[in-house]
Amino acid sequence: MISLNTSANLSQAVNLHENIHERGVMVVDDSSMHRYSAHLCLRAFGINQVYEAANGKLAMDQLGQLAQVPAVMLLDLEMPVMDGIEVLQQLAELSHKPAVVLASSSDEVLISAVATMAEALGITLLGAFRKPVNPTDLADALNSYNSGICPLDAASGDAVSTDVGQLKTALDRARIQVYYQPKIDLESMRVAGVEALARWKNHQGEWVQPSVFIPLAEEHGLIGDLTLSVLDQVLQDMNSWWDQGQYIPVAINLSAKSLAEFNLANEIIQRVIRQGIPAHYLTFEITESALVVDLPSALATISRLRLKGFGISIDDYGTGFSSMQQLSRFPFSELKIDRSFINGAPARQYMRNILKSAIEMGQRLGITTVAEGVETEAELHLLKSLGCKQVQGFLLARPMPGRDLIGWVEQDLQRKSTICQTSSIG
Structure with missing residues (x-):
C-alpha cells in the first residue's frame, strides 16, 4: 500500500x-x-x-x-x-x-x-x-x-435540526452572520477577494449547517430575505474595511430560487448604490444546477446584474451536465473549479488533464479561474503550474468573521507566500 x-x-x-x-x-x-x-x-x-x-x-x-x-x-x-x-x-x-x-x-x-x-x-x-x-x-x-473538524465548515456528529419558525426568528434578529473565506492570487500571493458564507449559531449555541437552513429558506420563500440579509452585512463590512484602506472584493452566492425572484436584481442594485460601493467590487456566484431551474428568469437576473457592472461567477464548474452550454449562454466573468477536480489531481495524470482543460477554457474565454477547496501544498503548486489565477481553501484560510479579516490580511500573507517559495512545484 x-x-x-x-x-x-x-x-x-x-x-x-x-x-x-x-x-x-x-x-x-x-x-x-x-x-x-x-x-x-x-x-x-x-x-x-x-x-x-x-x-x-x-x-x-x-x-x-x-x-x-x-x-x-x-x-x-x-x-x-x-x-x-x-x-x-x-x-x-x-x-x-x-x-x-x-x-x-x-x-x-x-x-x-x-x-x-x-x-x-x-x-x-x-x-x-x-x-x-x-x-x-x-x-x-x-x-x-x-x-x-471545524464545525463551521463540515458536519460534526449529527446535524442540528431546525424549523422554519426558528429560521424566521434568526433572520428577524440578525442571528445569521456572514463569514469570509479569502481567495488568493497565485501570482502575487495577495488577497484577491473573499467569498461571503452564511453561518448560523442558534440560541443554544449550536451551529446549524448551511446544508440544513438554506434548503429550508428556499422551501418556505425566505431565500430572498436571507440573500439580502447577507448582502446588507457584506456592504456594511466592506465600508468598514474601506475606512481602514482595504478595498477587498466580495463574492456572494445566489440560489436558484433567488434567480427566479422578479425584483431581486432591483433590490440588490438599489442597496449597493445606497452604500456607495462600486458594483465591480461584488461578484455573484451561481451554481450550474441553478441555471436550468428557470432559464428565462436566470438569464434576466444575471444579465441585469452584469449590465450594472457586477461580476458573475459560475460556481462548482464541471459538476453539472451542460457546462459548455452554460458558458455560451451566460455572461460569466469568473469560473470556479469544483474541489472534486482538484482532489487527487497531483497524483493522477488523467485528473491533471481534466483540471488543465478547465483552466485553459477559462483562459480562452478571458475570464478568471478560481480553484476552490485547496487543501494541500501539492494541489496549490499544481494549480499554479497550470496557470490557475486564484485559489481558496483550508490550506490558505478558513472562513472568518469580517472583524477578523483585516488582521488576517495584515499578519498572514507572508506565511502564504512562503508556501509557494519554499516548496517545489508538483
Whole structure:
C-alpha cells in the first residue's frame, strides 16, 4: 500500500490532528506486505495506534468491537470476502465513521469513480491513490484531516435540526452572520477577494449547517430575505474595511430560487448604490444546477446584474451536465473549479488533464479561474503550474468573521507566500 522508501525526516512535515494520535488509524488490505509497509509509515509519522484487517469484513467486525472508531481508515479496494466498495457502503450507515484514504492497484478512472461515490455517501475522503502510495501523498492526506473538524465548515456528529419558525426568528434578529473565506492570487500571493458564507449559531449555541437552513429558506420563500440579509452585512463590512484602506472584493452566492425572484436584481442594485460601493467590487456566484431551474428568469437576473457592472461567477464548474452550454449562454466573468477536480489531481495524470482543460477554457474565454477547496501544498503548486489565477481553501484560510479579516490580511500573507517559495512545484 505504501512505498517502503519512506524519507527519514518526512515525519517533520506531518502536522496531524490530535484525533489521529488519540484514535489511531486502521489499515485494511489483503496484502500483508502492504499492511506492514503502511504500518511502518504511520509509525514514522508518530502514530502509535495502528489497527490492521486483511479484508473488509474483518475491518467492519473490528470497528464494532472498538471503544472508539479510528480517526482514519486506509482502505484497499480489491479484497476477498468484502471489497472496499462494500466497506464504504457499510461505513456510510454508521453514525460515527472514520475519514478514508483509498489505495488501489485499479486504474485511475475506477479509483476516481469510487472516490466520488464515497463523497456522495457522506464519507470524509482525505485522498485516493494508486498503489504504492507515496509517503508524501499520505502525509498530505492525513494533514488534510484538519479541514474536516471545524464545525463551521463540515458536519460534526449529527446535524442540528431546525424549523422554519426558528429560521424566521434568526433572520428577524440578525442571528445569521456572514463569514469570509479569502481567495488568493497565485501570482502575487495577495488577497484577491473573499467569498461571503452564511453561518448560523442558534440560541443554544449550536451551529446549524448551511446544508440544513438554506434548503429550508428556499422551501418556505425566505431565500430572498436571507440573500439580502447577507448582502446588507457584506456592504456594511466592506465600508468598514474601506475606512481602514482595504478595498477587498466580495463574492456572494445566489440560489436558484433567488434567480427566479422578479425584483431581486432591483433590490440588490438599489442597496449597493445606497452604500456607495462600486458594483465591480461584488461578484455573484451561481451554481450550474441553478441555471436550468428557470432559464428565462436566470438569464434576466444575471444579465441585469452584469449590465450594472457586477461580476458573475459560475460556481462548482464541471459538476453539472451542460457546462459548455452554460458558458455560451451566460455572461460569466469568473469560473470556479469544483474541489472534486482538484482532489487527487497531483497524483493522477488523467485528473491533471481534466483540471488543465478547465483552466485553459477559462483562459480562452478571458475570464478568471478560481480553484476552490485547496487543501494541500501539492494541489496549490499544481494549480499554479497550470496557470490557475486564484485559489481558496483550508490550506490558505478558513472562513472568518469580517472583524477578523483585516488582521488576517495584515499578519498572514507572508506565511502564504512562503508556501509557494519554499516548496517545489508538483
